[in-house]
């Protein structure tokens with residue numbers, strides 16, 4: 326009888342769940358994080374304990390046998406943070422296990438295409454936000470960026486901003502998920518929801534127009550468009566409305 | 577005048593310069609500084625006209641001693657004038673950059689006093705950003721026609737990209753509408769291009785030699801202000817890519833900014849024509865097409881109804897169909913409906929399996945167009961090949977015709 330695996334929602338957690346389920350003959354009924362967990366009527370639940378070492382070894386094996394590309398696809402598809410992605414990851418790995426590393430090139434196969442597609446969506450959003458993230462100066466010169474991305478892209482874009490602003494103090498917060506990152510000019514710190522995050526969120530200058538550079542940027546943004554070429558559709562296609570809430574020039 | 581007011585005048589005045597690319601340069605953030613170059617470039621916003629904003633694009637000054645008919649900054653135009661100081665631009669760039677509004681600076685200028693004086697200001701901005709602000713982001717400087725070799729060389733040592741705008745595709749038009757000569761433009765372009773080549777050589781022997789404009793050189797052509805045809809323009813671009821090693825040629829649909837009777841009266845800027853020229857340009861840069869394949873003297877204008885690749889394919893039906901399983905990559909690229917991405921994916925996927933009609937759709941091929949040019953599993957996709965060209969043509973026409981004001985994605989495969 327096929328079972329449902331419940332893991333803690335972390336990446337090492339899902340690796341342990343995948344590792345366990347791939348060892349069984351039958352396709353699991355489901356792989357769900359505890360957050361989304363609902364008891365299934367017909368499938369017994371197997372709780373998975375997260376073991377970082379085991380997860381690390383599993384990842385190592387995937388990388389050596391299947392290649393770095395598969396590893397990258399796996400990580401990014403997981404970061405899509407969409408429900409049901411775990412079972413797709415299972416199908417993907419099960420297919421590669423049977424077909425060999427070349428299986429990843431079966432771009433249109435039903436076990437491969439959805440996972441590659443998830444990974445692609447995540448890559449696209451991460452790249453977008455390297456451009457669309459907006460910092461505001463808050464207390465004591467800290468630069469703070471808020472965002473509500475569809476996917477969990479913070480871990481992917483953080484290295485970019487560390488390379489870009491090594492000498493600044495800055496923080497980024499994924500408001501929807503309540504997670505964030507703080508860079509103190511030497512090393513990154515994770516911020517989780519809690520009093521510190523709330524304090525940061527409250528430190529944002531509420532009054533518009535306090536920062537003269539924000540004001541100039543808004544005006545510049547309007548002036549740079551050529552009126553005879555107005556094209557709001559094109560603008561929205563590249564810069565979907567769901568990002569506007571945190572865009573200085575569109576807020 | 578305060579900096580806010582200056583940016584209002586000088587930012588808006590730079591909007592007719594289309595280049596905004598921040599690609600082609602990779603550099604790490606300097607010690608204790610801010611900013612790095614990302615080879616692929618990053619867009620930070622999209623303006624109300626749908627164009628990407630990647631750099632703080634502004635003029636140093638809109639004061640100009642010249643009187644080019646097509647330009648808002650021409651001497652005879654009665655508009656408010658302003659000029660930044662070197663420090664003001666540096667400060668704006670740094671503060672915008674820190675807030676992640678931009679990838680860097682694109683600094684152009686009217687000619688104040690003389691070419692050298694202006695060029696020196698631009699060079700000083702770049703130098704100060706690099707040396708004092710320890711700025712590692714992207715800098716694109718305009719080379720002022722007529723400026724001394726030495727100044728342009730110095731500018732290139734601090735900038736990622738340098739450009740000289742040709743603006744008008746033939747010398748006749750230049751003489752008609754400006755007080756510039758062809759040499760004023762082509763000489764600095766030649767200078768920059770040889771400096772780039774020499775620098776590349778030098779760095780082969782000495783890794784520590786400073787880089788000169790690592791993201792290369794670009795230029796801009798105005799489309800529709802003068803009577804040149806598309807064939808002349810495409811051939812000029814081809815020459816610039818091959819002989820001058822340019823990274824990009826930008827095309828800018830002419831927006832009337834004066835009632836000068838030497839200029840055409842246009843109701844709207846020729847956006848569709850500009851769009852087709854960009855497509856032709858892509859065919860030359862990424863699809864292995866030569867200018868002579870895209871247009872010739874008998875048909876010197878690009879087809880407004882369909883993209884230049886479709887038009888080429890329709891003229892060359894004898895080269896098709898090709899087989900999806902065996903055709904070389906270069907031939908796949910020439911099929912209407914197949915772009916660079918899908919051609920690459922076809923080559924990867926076909927090693928694993930025989931591709932079907934559905935596979936091609938999943939890969940992203942636009943089957944409505946491609947079906948006329950392919951065999952799949954040895955068979956034509958359409959029963960009864962050799963269909964009348966009229967019917968094929970119908971499938972290749974793009975919707976741009978229905979609504980010329982709307983912009984298509986830059987290159988629909």
Ligand code: SF4
Nearest residue numbers: 640642644647650686
């Ligand atoms: S030299 Fe440049 S800024 Fe001056 S009028 Fe001519 S095009 Fe305009």
